[in-house]
Amino acid sequence: MTIRLFPPLAVLAMTMLAIPPGLGAEPEWRHATALVGEPKYAEGFERLDYVNPNAPKGGTLNLSASDSFDTLNPIPAKGDLAVGLELVFETLMTSSEDEIAANYGLLAEAVRFPEDYSWVSYRLRENARWHDGEAVTAEDVVWSFEQTVAHNPQREFYYRHVVKAEKTGPREITFTFDEKNNKELPKIVGELLILPKHWWEDAEGEPRAIDETTLLPVMGSGPYRIANIRPGESMTYEKADDYWGKDLNVNVGRHNFDRVTYTYFGDRNVEFEAFKAGDVDFWRENEAKRWANSYDFPAATEGRIIREEPENLYRSSGVLVGFIPNLRREKFSDPRVRRALNYAYNFEEQNKNLFFGAYQRIDSFFYGTEFASSGLPEGKELEILESLRGQIPESVFTTPYENPVGGNERDVQANMRANLREAISLFREAGYELRDGRMVNAKTGEPFTFEILLNGAIIEKVALPYAENLKRIGVDVSVRVLSDSSQYQNRLRSRDFDMIYFGWSQSMSPGNEQAEYWGSGAADREGSANYGGIADPAIDQLVKQVAFAEDREMLIATVRALDRVLLAHHFVVPTYTLRNSRLAYWDHITHPEELPYYGLGFPDVWWFKGNE
Template sequence: MAVLPRRDFLALGTAAAAAALLPGRAFATIPTGVKLHGLSAFGDLRYAADFKHFDYVNPDAPKGGQMNFAPPNSTLNQSFLTFNTLNSLVLKGDSPPRTELCFDSLMASALDEPDAVYGLLAESVTLSQDRNGFRFSLRPQARFNDGSPLTAEDVVFALKLYKDKGHPNLSKALRHMTEAVAVDPVTVNLTFNGEQSAQNILSVVAMPIVSKAFYTTNEFDASTMKPPLGSGPYKIGRVAAGQTVEYERVADYWGSDLAVNRGLYNFDRIRIDFYLDRQAAFEAFKKGDTHFREEATARVWATGYDFPALKDGKVVKREFPGEKSPSMQAVALNQRRPQFRDVRVRRAIANCFDFEWIQRVLFFDSYERSHSNFERSDYKAEGLPSPGELALLEPFRAELPPETFGEAVMQPVSDGSGHDRKLLGAASKLLAEAGWKRAGNFVVNEKGERLRVEMLAEEDGLVRIFTPWAENMKAIGIDASIRQVDSTQYEKRQSDFDFGFNMLAWSIGATPTADGLEILYDSRMAKTPGQRNYPGTESPAIDALIVAAGKAGSRIELVTALRALDRVLRARLDWIPTYYLANHRVAYWDMFDFPEQKPDYGFPVETLWWFDKGKAAKIGKG
């Protein structure tokens, strides 16, 4: 845990609290009027302008082979279980993971730096004197995969399109953009209103650039199985709707020799098969139909990897270090429903989650207990608030729970019995204080209405975790039930906030942006379909702390703002933290090679690893 210098805390004393919440100067340490090869929220870049490749790649990795890949993460409207559209850029429909491989962006992230991007489509970027304007000089050789040039007009078209019709995560990040102009075919000017954070532009430059010509003749916001025209290292190949998608490497990809791409995108083909049932997906891996799998079920990891291919050495089972990024897995109680608005009710329900029993019986002691929305990072609050945190919190003391200003709130520890009488007794007392009185087997309010909690689940693994939680709720009179629905219905109910109790696992990035924080916590997102403010949080204090984080001029200021935010979230219990996994649990058929030193801020095996012909031949996969 990083220790912050006392002088930096004191610099944010009470008298400076209001100033700390006001917009600051984005990229204050970066020179203006100079062409830059990269950007970082706080100025420092690891790689010089003439770098040849990222340190975490093998620049000589061979091209070829195929990886049948089970993706462990997704973005925007992507689904793990099925798909009914190839358009991942809008809210409508379920698309397959990794469609982003088909598109290039203005700049690309470095996975060994927490907040740095380097030129991809853009050869350079120049900041205006007021730091609200960005001039991108595009690479003249940039091409779409049909050979047509990718120009400034495409960049402008794409960003304006997203702002108007794109997935809410895209349109929200562009709300501060006031102008996008194609100065000439290779020059783009983007202008912002001055309210954006330094991190905001890092989100914008990572957005996929689509073809103006393609979407002039094809409807952008349609749910369609027509492959889009891209410019990236892969294109969509064979598709069986809802079952299989293949991404084929573009042999003459225009950007293959760029420093940001060298050593990446090595497989000729990446195939994703979709299984509605987790066990069926595991059986496909055991047979070799799937080549790489990150195991999400502790029971299977502990007891299921005893099949012949693993015993014969054809399959490798190992763990890789997790990222140095905050980890969030938590439950939201939907405060749009009145029964969940009282924090005492939320605390009572939290008391019914017996992590210690689940850890022993279901998790085989493989998980860690979450207490924070920023586990595994310096942003997790510890102990009493620092002077800097207090400076940010004091203006909102009247609004915030008293616990905000004490020791950072921790989740209760049970006796591991699965039915801790002390915790359940405390939960019953909290319900009574909140006005829920026992009437027979249930607690009811003054109108005689039961306290109902419907737990929304998409797959069997969650049902197993929710079942003991529900049983403890029933023991204290809550009418708890579990509703398991299919993937399409699950995504729709999430997007429409049509649930009472829902779990979310979320990666917020090593340097959380205001945009990313707003998706989860900002008051405006409580009423915006498709966002992840599942609890319906509406708090001026939280909104102000997000602004403070977005305007941080140094990592020290960012850490201070996020620790203060963490204290508020934990005291309010908008999200009930559950558990997290410290490492990646991975199994793969021994036909790949990779750099042994994993980057700190990502684990994209499908783009970083490569096919090893010799290994594949030895296990009969050549």
């Protein structure tokens, strides 16, 4: 999961950039950055390889979204943000979808940093403009950063190493860091949204509240502006004909639709019916049963609906999804209890009966990537773990991680009974016992009960059988489905839950975000991505080593070591994933013959066929 934040800056003379003392000669300006190898596209390139430079322009793209929204302000951690705002706001740099962790100039035309990565400077494009025609300035960048870290705890933590942000020239901004040799820091400050200071600070003489939710049509600098808002129901974006960046090489062949509309649905099945009726143009299927059985309607059988299963999007990402216990609850503090919870989950039966055999069981926090650990540690990975021996579970050195197998073709029930017996044994080791069919604390007699909190009903069919299995060993589990997404988000942010079903996405260049996921500093911070509340000194040390890995080989070894330690603590009951997208779309929209290797290019490089 890449975390998008905002930038800080530095003040200097009008004629030249001041270089922090002791760093020697000024570094050269670059058009791009890459964390893996060198940027694919040389300075002055004409366009990205995967776009159609002659893609026709025009038409309206009708999309759908789930639940609702109540804010258009991306800064504070408040409310449910409307989808599609990336069409309105821009960042200093933008990524390409046929490379791993490579960024090219967008609002900024160039970037530079010293060999020790202790600071980074960005130079804005002279013609960059807001939708009202005002220039995008260095002051906007500084202000955006300052407001973000002031009003969003997650962003503040992510940018904790930025100690100074200054304007250092008419169009130059410098970020200074409190540590050296963290290669990712220059990149992540370039990926953050930039907002117009003058729009937020001058609404007919009265400032708008940047720290509050709003449904005002916010202004940006991107290829689209907000055309229509129906609060909680729909958002319409229309192309900005005077968009300043339409001829940039990174934008050739992109932004081909005149209008993009998102309609919100509170029920996923109703949303699918809208797609079948032609009211929605594009559908990403997330239900195996529906993908297998529900595409027999006329438009699909007649070929007017196109179905594809590309793996592109998953070539650049890993994932962990599952049931996450809240470690802040004393009942989940013992790893034997958490391990017992895994023995009650029967993936094999669900995959057969619910998922048509389409899914794979997740067995890594970096599943689907080269960072996933397997077997026993060796080489550099073993050296890293040996330095932490005594601080990490001994099983890391002796026992490869494996999920319990909940079923087999011969005797599913016998296999599951054996797993439940093992779960009871682990509970017993942790100080619990069965009394009158209930799992209770052997000393206090308190029953072991908890609630699984779900955001909507789609995972209910997964959670209910899991809860029933736990009840078979005396653990009283309830499943609560919240239909109001904002209520779920508020409980998630405030850690008001026993167990949730959630997960993390991982890029092919893990770095500073790992502290946000597993670091002690994020464990008790409201709104962080450390949902379970992991707080472990050895894990903190590994997270820091990931950020400072000197080369790709060491990065892989360190992340695999981190993966092993996380798995050995049984922080999550891993569930399942699919390593390809399931796409369905009406034949009046289309895409380049070759999608970008690491993405779908949607909707950026797609177009309306009726204009060909």
